[in-house]
Amino acid sequence: MSITAALRRYEEVNDEIQQVLLTKQKAVVHEVNGQRYLGCALDAGKTLEIHGTAGNDLACYLNGGKIILYGNGQDALGNTMGGGEIIVHGHTGDALGYGMRDGQIYIRDNVCCRGGIHMKEFRAMKPVLVIGENAGSFLGEYMSGGTIVLLGLHLKRGQKLFGSHCASGMHGGKIFVRGTFPKEHLSPNIKVVSLSAEDQKELEKYVKNYCRYFHEDYESIMKKTFKKLIPATARPYANMYISN
Amino acid sequence: MAVNYIPRRFNIVRDKERCIECGCCVRQCSNECHYFEAGGTTVLADSTNCVACHRCVDLCPTSALRIEKHVCDYRENANWTPQYQQEICRQAASGGTLLSGMGNPKPYPIYWDKILLNASQVTNPSIDPLREPMEIRTILGRKPEKLTVERKGKAITKMPPQVVVETPILFSAMSFGSISLNAQKSLAMAAQNLGTLFNTGEGGLHPDLEPYTDRAIVQVASGRFGVHKDYLNSARIVEIKIGQGAKPGIGGHLPGEKVNVEVSNARMIPEGSDAISPAPHHDIYSIEDLRQLIWSIKQATGNQKPVSVKIAAVHNVAAIVSGCARAGADIIAIDGFRGGTGAAPTRIRDNVGIPIELALAAADSRLREEGIRSQISLIAAGSFRCSADIVKAIALGADACYCASAPLIAMGCHMCQTCNTGKCNWGIATQRPELTKRLNPDIMHERVENLITAWNHEIKEIMGGMGINSVDSLRGNRLMLRGIGLSDRELAILGIKHAGE
Ligand code: SF4
């Protein structure tokens, strides 16, 4: 079933999507022009395919569903996502995957500021965010769990892998970065280490997915070395306070 | 032993004639002030760490204990008071940011104490609440701008979701983590029996509270702990926490020590990890962004839940409240600077924000001027000590009041203001199993219910005295209020006349 968003309000479009998904496993929306909240809290077993530019809060509170976006995303994509998968054939705006707890997000191109901030994990829930090109400032800020993969593909001369204040306040999880990266943009509490065999296996899984989704060459991506960014201490603010 | 430059605060006084050396105090004090003499059976005390929580005093079977202020004079100095000197010493020894529990204790003006209530005499008869119906039921939620009525008298305007509470007193947000699960349970049970609401705070919803979700307000704060589709849909109201009166402008930080298995389950973070709520929501940088979050919650809940926005009372509160109303908030909670907290930097708690009385009056006036007051519900928070405070707040413009400290006192809290240490002897602000088990929800919910039932009756009595039989007629009825000893400016902001006028 195909839905046309065009210039209609998001409420209408979302209602129509929900109607379709009541009986079908998949809905397709065409001509999306920044409508917000598409795929909001989409449940497991349901797929939403979107063509056009998805508006803010795409797939917020995603609840196990799958979103495929052919086009660019805007701000707060995957906001407070609880599980599922989002595949973006394009780039996205600020605060991507804010507070994401589980599921996977694959972004073909780049992301703006504050990607993957406050990502957290819980037991078997381990969120994953894979970015094909590069990321803006404050990537992984306050991150407390999960994995970010930054591939740095197709970067032009002068373009950096990530912006300033990378991983500030990070106290859990890990960021895999490929190739050279701007060390001066790392926050003081961050350590750069080599990947363990286990890390490598985990990384390969995500890169393979990325290549499958966006037709990139796995071998040539893996030729460059990856490094792992982790917090130097899990309790960066442990000794900040004195009881008065 | 290192010299710590700070004399102790209290003396534990034991009446040796009454003491039977039973050791109850030794077992009760989590600060380990009482102990048995080495190898002996005599109970002794070291007052150094006493916080005057009165646990030992209240439980001593022979009433042998008393806590008194330890007086140790400094040379008189109105500027360099002992408090500032001691705080400096504490920071000199540790390099730490000062951290305190509970609300602002400083002697700022308390306007409730400078406002007097009216009563009817001769012209408009007072009403006796014991014999006449008296309505304090309150309905929270966005009201439509106008009501379209069918010819037969049936309203055809689609009503946004409304929540009915049987009293204008709700329990304010206290997360599991900042308080114990037993304390939360007591409030949840009381809320259910009283027909009011409790608020889970930003710590997620513990499975044990599921039977009470119909009476729950759940929060979405910047850390997004435990927030997921079912959490949003299970509650009666979803509240976006922008700020808190005790610490406006800063986030929260639950130290890893307090994140035990149960807290970790509710917050959905690993055990022992710090739960950090950043100062801002990083998806909210403007009123437009707030609108986006409000509507995302409405989308995720099929427009079935009123969305509340809680802000701290700060200088521009009136304009902010107006913005929140226009952003689509159905309920706006304003938390004054005397509001309690499990932990706040002392400097923030004691210096940032404004009193709820002024904030509430200013916000209500502004919304009325803009003609949008009737669209939203206003909840006032930030220290209501008795039913008269609540009546005054409603007359200043509140639809309902959030109370937290008062119900905690009903459960045993003695305002020792050391909630941040996690050693609360009353089993409230702690996660230690040996302490939390002291608080029995089956008993405590009744004490909380007793308190609110008493307040409900007092509210009716005061209303009756004014000749008002419904809380709706009290709301924003500032003619029922008069100031005493207030300046013209204060009266103007409160929108009330001076006593005698
Ligand atoms: S801290 Fe509390 S229980 Fe301990 S001695 Fe002081 S008043 Fe008693």
Ligand code: SF4
């Ligand atoms: S909750 Fe406990 S620690 Fe906090 S002030 Fe009350 S008695 Fe003290």
